[in-house]
Amino acid sequence: MEFPAYLATMPMHAITEIHGEAGLRERFRLEIQRFEPADRDRLTAALDLAGELHRSDRRVREPYLNHLLRVSIRMLHHYDVHDVDVVVAGLLHDAVEDHPAELAGTTAGDADPTEAALDTLARRFGPRVARLVGAVTNPAYAPDRDRNTQYREHVASSLDREPWARVIKVSDFTDNGVGVIHTTGPKVVSSARKYRPLVPVFRELIGRADTPLSDRVKQHIFQQLDLAEERFSAILDQPAPTA
Known part of the structure; x- marks a missing residue:
């Protein structure tokens, strides 16, 4: 080709x-x-x-x-x-x-x-x-607790001690979160609900001094997190239809 x-x-x-x-x-x-x-x-x-x-x-x-x-x-x-x-x-x-x-x-x-x-x-x-x-x-999740909550907790805990893993995971998040507009069907809403709580988690993790990325790259990632939040809001924060 x-x-x-x-x-x-x-x-x-x-x-x-x-x-x-x-x-x-x-x-x-x-x-x-x-x-x-x-x-x-x-x-x-x-x-x-x-x-x-x-x-x-x-x-x-x-x-x-x-x-x-x-x-x-x-x-x-x-x-x-x-x-x-x-x-x-x-x-x-x-x-x-x-x-x-x-x-x-x-x-x-x-x-x-x-x-x-x-x-x-x-x-x-x-x-x-x-x-x-x-x-x-991801670990096996407890069946009696909300999966998205457990996912957020796992990401925050696991990446706390692995700076380079933050880099991998935020790229994964960007493809899934910012890229949610490239998804179709019911997965659009379910993905937005899953990934939206991670925006502040990644903002804090990427902003840490030990995250091994340049300031320019960190600013790029922050802009991508802003874009992800805009897209999640457009998907999830629609006003209820009026009678």
Whole structure:
């Protein structure tokens, strides 16, 4: 497939709409040219693993891999992330949560495969990657409490002690939250309800001195959080219809 010369500057959702997964893969390839060959090999191996694990997964209208590519490209292009472990963890941030048994090579009769899946990531990509993925992996939630409340509590607690995991999670949030307008059907409202409470959480976490991003990047993220709140408000704060 032939791509336009300006693919490297196109907004990611425009690439998604026009060129699909192939376009996002090409954009990712262009973004990682800055790295040494050995690092490019690690990044490509992580993308291959993500593609295999999520090969049958969909996000409404698109392959799930598109989401993982956008999360990683955003970190590379908009957040100026040069840390290979962080980008690898971005590509694999849903692997343990969504496909732990497949990743770990366990069966349904085995014990909880989450730790085994994290061990597999540690062996293949290093313990730091496994730790970052673990920090953004949701735990099992108590059935007698509101899931969205538990999600917010988990994000705040888990990211409190992992500054680089904040970077991965806020890119994930941006794709899900700011990108909510690219979603269709009932998931629009459910996503807005899930992600809106995270806006102040991320604003505080990203503003911390130990969050490893430049002031310029932090200001960019704050603007994205403002945009997310505007979109959540448009979805959720509609006035009740009059009789």
